[in-house]
């Protein structure tokens with residue numbers, strides 16, 4: 491899969507994708523990430539990408555023209571396999587199911603919002619989807635874009651190495667992961683549950699399911715409702 495990231499801070503993504511699963515997948519050719527400086531598509535000396543909102547109000551909005559020009563340059567003959575996503579605090583909630591749906595496309599172009607928002611014509615006439623990563627306020631769409639890339643990338647065939655480790659995990663079956671421990675079996679007097687130290691794998695399976703249910707009920711009752 492190819493990811494295109496359009497932003498006024500192209501350097502932002504130097505860090506997040508240099509490590510871990512995404513970096514290894516890019517190295518192996520399972521995915522490619524290209525960042526673009528939105529100011530490439532400005533025509534004035536100041537490289538202006540923002541302007542004041544009609545009707546008044548706080549702050550500035552991202553202008554249409556550079557964003558439309560960027561998308562039309564990157565996808566000059568957009569196909570059904572190419573998806574344009576606008577990150578915004580007003581978007582549809584990004585979930586594991588949305589990540590899974592996005593794996594079906596060949597190319598994702600993610601527009602990172604900044605300032606107080608983006609001229610609504612981008613959401614209405616350019617983006618295929620408008621996504622928020624959750625109900626909290628960020629200072630822009632770059633972190634959201636990095637999160638979307640990370641969660642989609644690790645689902646791609648050939649990225650995780652273990653082909654079903656991406657299937658059997660939290661959220662996919664509506665439960666949190668069960669609590670886990672590693673050595674030592676006793677750390678400062680805090681002991682690992684006895685069942686996990688034995689070799690009875692049927693017992694361990696039962697114990698883990700129960701522990702996952704209890705932890706989900708305690709920390710994420712919304713997942714059980």
Ligand code: 9D3
Nearest residue numbers: 577578579603606622623627628630631634
């Ligand atoms: C006056 C209200 N504004 C500030 C509280 C609204 C607002 C404008 C711009 C809130 C956030 C932003 C910038 N956020 C994003 O671009 C963003 C975002 C987010 O804030 N939360 C969750 N997901 C996303 S995706 C992009």
